[in-house]
Amino acid sequence: MELSITTAEELKPHPEDSELTFGTFFTDYMFNMDYSIEDGWYNPRIEPYGPIVMPPSTMVLHYGQAVFEGLKAFRTDDNCIQLFRPKDNIHRLNKSSRALCIPEFDEEFALDAMKQLVEIEKDWVPKELGTSLYIRPTIIAMDPYIGLRASHTYRFFIILCPVGAYYAEGFNPIKIWVSKNHVRAVRGGVGDSKTAGNYAASLFAGEEAHKQGYTQVLWLDGVEQKHVEEVGSMNIFFVIDDELATPALTGSILPGITRDSVIALAKTWGMNVSERKISIDELIDAQNKGTLQEAFGTGTAAVISPVEEIKYSDNVLKIGGGKVGPLAEKLFKSLTDIQYGKAEDNEGWIEPI
Numbered sequence: 291m292e293l294s295i296t297t298a299e300e301l302k303p304h305p306e307d308s309e310l311t312f313g314t315f316f317t318d319y320m321f322n323m324d325y326s327i328e329d330g331w332y333n334p335r336i337e338p339y340g341p342i343v344m345p346p347s348t349m350v351l352h353y354g355q356a357v358f359e360g361l362k363a364f365r366t367d368d369n370c371i372q373l374f375r376p377k378d379n380i381h382r383l384n385k386s387s388r389a390l391c392i393p394e395f396d397e398e399f400a401l402d403a404m405k406q407l408v409e410i411e412k413d414w415v416p417k418e419l420g421t422s423l424y425i426r427p428t429i430i431a432m433d434p435y436i437g438l439r440a441s442h443t444y445r446f447f448i449i450l451c452p453v454g455a456y457y458a459e460g461f462n463p464i465k466i467w468v469s470k471n472h473v474r475a476v477r478g479g480v481g482d483s484k485t486a487g488n489y490a491a492s493l494f495a496g497e498e499a500h501k502q503g504y505t506q507v508l509w510l511d512g513v514e515q516k517h518v519e520e521v522g523s524m525n526i527f528f529v530i531d532d533e534l535a536t537p538a539l540t541g542s543i544l545p546g547i548t549r550d551s552v553i554a555l556a557k558t559w560g561m562n563v564s565e566r567k568i569s570i571d572e573l574i575d576a577q578n579k580g581t582l583q584e585a586f587g588t589g590t591a592a593v594i595s596p597v598e599e600i601k602y603s604d605n606v607l608k609i610g611g612g613k614v615g616p617l618a619e620k621l622f623k624s625l626t627d628i629q630y631g632k633a634e635d636n637e638g639w640i641e642p643i
């Protein structure tokens with residue numbers, strides 16, 4: 291397949307690095323590719339960023355058949371641009387697609403197209419530490435049809451967004467609230483796929499958390515509502531009595547790429563790392579015993595986000611005295627040093643542009 295490129299007539303002004311928050315600025319170009327049953331994936335193209343015109347009957351608008359990814363490009367001190375673990379994101383996009391009956395695409399081709407797009411837009415990659423170019427590959431159902439079935443046509447697009455910190459708190463600790471009335475995902479569902487509906491389903495409880503003064507929701511499992519699963523936009527880790535523990539991937543948790551990177555780094559440091567069931571009662575107990583040393587979230591957008599408080603009914607678990615814990619600090623530094631090319635990439639996570 292040949293990738294065509296259409297040049298934009300006008301280019302947008304770039305924001306200052308200091309203006310960057312998350313998700314508000316978009317670059318000049320995007321990648322688009324279409325799918326039909328007859329042609330498979332066809333017409334891959336890089337063209338000016340612009341609207342996707344669709345009739346109101348378009349299936350994605352009704353049944354949410356949509357999957358997406360989030361990954362980042364970083365600018366190194368010597369002005370090179372590099373991607374962090376893009377193959378893993380591309381691979382997970384195909385895995386999410388399978389769960390939603392979306393046809394798979396050629397991963398090598400998609401990676402190459404993404405790299406070409408980032409190459410064209412390399413001037414948009416910000417410089418400041420803590421900033422990056424966020425890459426959002428997405429696939430949506432395009433049939434103009436409102437009966438319920440898998441669509442026969444799709445659009446795969448990639449947009450780029452220069453970003454700063456995801457949370458207003460930056461790297462400062464956040465407070466999270468445990469939802470007792472809602473669950474994010476259930477066994478046998480699509481909790482481990484990166485699909486739009488999972489995020490839509492999290493909004494109501496997220497609003498509830500905000501009203502109570504908390505940044506995000508900490509979800510419990512959908513069966514017993516006993517075991518911790520993940521936070522609104524991140525996976526979650528705890529340090530309990532010197533063990534680094536994170537919920538095991540039981541099928542209803544997103545297999546985060548930052549989560550995987552944190553596990554790998556901590557193992558190379560000889561830490562005791564477990565992926566296991568962690569009940570909310572265990573956390574309360576550890577807090578009472580004084581062994582709940584740290585909590586932090588991990589995600590592409592959030593990177594490492596320290597947690598200073600967890601609220602569950604009347605229990606308020608204060609962690610680390612409102613300070614960033616030593617492990618969260620070390621992981622943040624090690625991970626971002628690799629991402630910005632300041633440290634050796636021993637794991638083969640970096641893909642240069």
Ligand code: COI
Nearest residue numbers: 360361523589590591592
């Ligand atoms: C990411 O971390 O890349 C995500 O997709 C989470 C999203 C809520 C920003």
